[in-house]
Amino acid sequence: MRRNLTRVDVKPAMIGGLLLSAGGSGVERSLERHDLAADVALGLGPVAFVSLDELPQDGIILASTSVGAPGHAQPELVLRDHVDAAQAVIARMGAKPCGIICGHVPGFNAWLVAAALGIPLVDAAANGRGHPTVKMGGMGLASRPEVSIVQAAKCGYAESGTRLAIVAEGNLIRTSQVMRHAAIVGGGLVASARGPYSVGFVAKNGAVGAISYQMDLGRAMLAKEPGYARVAAAAKFMGGETLITGTVTENSVGYRDGFDVGRLVVSDETSQLTIGVFNEFMTADQDDKRVATFPDMIGSLDPTSGDPIAIAQLHPGSVVSIVAAHHTGFPLGKGALDPALFVEVEEALGLDIRSYLPAATALKP
Numbered sequence: 001m002r003r004n005l006t007r008v009d010v011k012p013a014m015i016g017g018l019l020l021s022a023g024g025s026g027v028e029r030s031l032e033r034h035d036l037a038a039d040v041a042l043g044l045g046p047v048a049f050v051s052l053d054e055l056p057q058d059g060i061i062l063a064s065t066s067v068g069a070p071g072h073a074q075p076e077l078v079l080r081d082h083v084d085a086a087q088a089v090i091a092r093m094g095a096k097p098c099g100i101i102c103g104h105v106p107g108f109n110a111w112l113v114a115a116a117l118g119i120p121l122v123d124a125a126a127n128g129r130g131h132p133t134v135k136m137g138g139m140g141l142a143s144r145p146e147v148s149i150v151q152a153a154k155c156g157y158a159e160s161g162t163r164l165a166i167v168a169e170g171n172l173i174r175t176s177q178v179m180r181h182a183a184i185v186g187g188g189l190v191a192s193a194r195g196p197y198s199v200g201f202v203a204k205n206g207a208v209g210a211i212s213y214q215m216d217l218g219r220a221m222l223a224k225e226p227g228y229a230r231v232a233a234a235a236k237f238m239g240g241e242t243l244i245t246g247t248v249t250e251n252s253v254g255y256r257d258g259f260d261v262g263r264l265v266v267s268d269e270t271s272q273l274t275i276g277v278f279n280e281f282m283t284a285d286q287d288d289k290r291v292a293t294f295p296d297m298i299g300s301l302d303p304t305s306g307d308p309i310a311i312a313q314l315h316p317g318s319v320v321s322i323v324a325a326h327h328t329g330f331p332l333g334k335g336a337l338d339p340a341l342f343v344e345v346e347e348a349l350g351l352d353i354r355s356y357l358p359a360a361t362a363l364k365p
Contacts (some may be wrong), residue, residue, distance in 0.1 A: 002054055005047040005111065005121070010038045012218030013211070017106025018308040019221075019234055019299045019323075020214055020330070021130040022280035025106075027307040037108035040079055044115040049211070051123045052203050055098050060196035062086055062119075063126050064110040065103025067134055067153065067179045068189045068279075076162050081154035081191035082109040083116045088152035088167050089193045090117075097195065101125050101202065103137045105214040109191065121211070128207035128214075128331035129297055132259060132279035134176035135341050139197070139205035140334035141172040142341055151175040151194040155186035164190070184258055207331035221306065230306025231321040238297060240325025243286060244273045245303050248314045253277045261348045264311065266320060273322055276349045277311055283351050284324055292324040293356040294345075295336040299323050 014034055018025050041047055055061075064086055068075075090096060099122040102110035107125060114121040126137040134151075135142040141149065150169050156162035164186050168178040175194070183190045202208075220237040221230040228245070235242050246268035253262035264275040276283035281298035284291050292298050302309045303321045314320055327336070335341070339354045346353050 001049075001051045001123070002120075003049055005042070005049050007042060009215060010035070010042075012215045012222055013108075014038075014106060014218065015221050015308065016214035016216070016218030019217065019301065020105045020128065020297065021308070022298055023277065023300050023311040024130045024280045025308070025310055027309070034106055034108045037079055037112050041108065041111040041115040044112070045118070047111050047115045048120040049123065050099065050120040052199060052208060055120075055122065055199045057199055059098030059199045060093070060095060061099045061101055061122060061199060061202050062089060062097040062113075062193055062195040063101050063103055063197065064107075064113045064193050065126070065137070066109060066189055067183045067192045075187040075189035076156045076160070077186075077189055077191060079109075079112055082112055082193070084165070085152040085154045085191045085193040086113045086117065088154070088165070089150045089195055092150045092152075092167055092169065093196050095196070098199070101206065102211075103134075103192075104128065104130055105210055107211070113193070122202070123209055123211045124202055125207045125210035125331070125333070127333040127336050128210035129295065129336070130280045131295075131336055132282075132345070133341065134179055135172060136335045136338070137333060138172040138176070138335040139202070140338060142335060143338055145171045145173065147171060149175060149194055149196070151179055151192060153179050153182040153186070153190040153192050155182070155190040162187070180258055205334040207333045210331040213331050224306070226306050228303045228306065228321065231301045231303055231323065234299070234301065235323040235325070238323070238325035239329040240297065240323055243284060243291060243322045243324050244268055244271060245321040246273070246319065248316050248318050248320060251311070251314050251316060253311055256348065259348065260311070263349075264314060266322060275322070276351050278345045278348055281311070282345060282349065282353065284322065290356070293353055295327040295332055297323075297325040297327065297330060
């Protein structure tokens with residue numbers, strides 16, 4: 001499979017990845033940022049793309065990601081921060097990784113680190129869909145406090161006195177708390193990296209094939225004309241369905257304790273869909289019946305363009321299509337199925353999530 005990624009891969013990776021962000025990102029606000037990261041990565045040199053089975057079994061893997069605290073002031077971040085964060089973890093590890101994965105798709109920051117450091121981008125991710133906490137992208141390590149990892153965060157500008165660089169070593173829970181606090185202090189977002197992970201660990205606990213999946217999803221959507229045809233193509237590719245195409249009647253999502261929390265209500269002539277939001281879409285209840293629960297995929301698309309649209313853009317009166325797919329239909333990391341990690345989400349939303357794990361409610365045929 002080994003090949004170099006090219007500009008041809010960017011758009012499908014973008015569209016598929018933004019949809020899999022589960023409402024956390026949309027084309028309107030994210031396109032320029034991700035497109036710039038992809039352009040810079042491809043300009044630095046080849047972005048080698050490999051499968052896990054092409055890596056040495058005794059090799060180690062690094063994860064490149066971002067940690068956000070939505071609702072804070074304007075983040076101060078440059079693309080170089082992702083490379084610096086990765087180098088900080090590598091320095092602490094004392095060994096060069098044989099591959100880079102992203103925290104979750106779209107993951108263009110991982111393309112950038114791969115190109116800058118001459119390390120292959122691996123066809124895997126900590127999670128194949130968006131997740132609200134670092135712990136959910138921990139590939140199961142949140143339940144293994146005896147395992148120590150290194151996490152680094154970088155952000156800010158030296159000229160404004162806001163530069164921040166942190167390296168934390170310890171178990172996933174403790175180091176993730178440090179990363180979240182860094183994001184709050186850093187204006188809402190930090191470039192982050194974490195590791196080391198063995199190749200075998202990622203193969204067993206990560207979202208294997210996540211990058212290929214996001215690109216194939218994007219290609220399936222882009223093969224159709226802009227508009228609802230792309231919505232239908234996305235639902236079909238994921239083995240799911242369009243839950244509703246209707247008008248947003250409520251968007252109460254607001255900042256609370258480092259997260260965007262609230263609910264989105266979409267109505268059409270015959271039904272009402274209520275979605276619980278904790279950074280990403282977490283639950284979907286249609287006419288008071290639960291039809292999808294994280295880590296099921298719940299995504300939002302503009303039926304006019306067919307583009308993914310973010311929760312923040314869904315103002316009352318806007319029209320949106322909501323698609324959903326069961327979590328067994330796409331690559332998923334073990335951390336997204338750990339019931340212990342959903343206590344804070346349930347408390348924030350006042351909704352049940354854990355009783356739907358590990359087998360979420362099946363979607364309607």
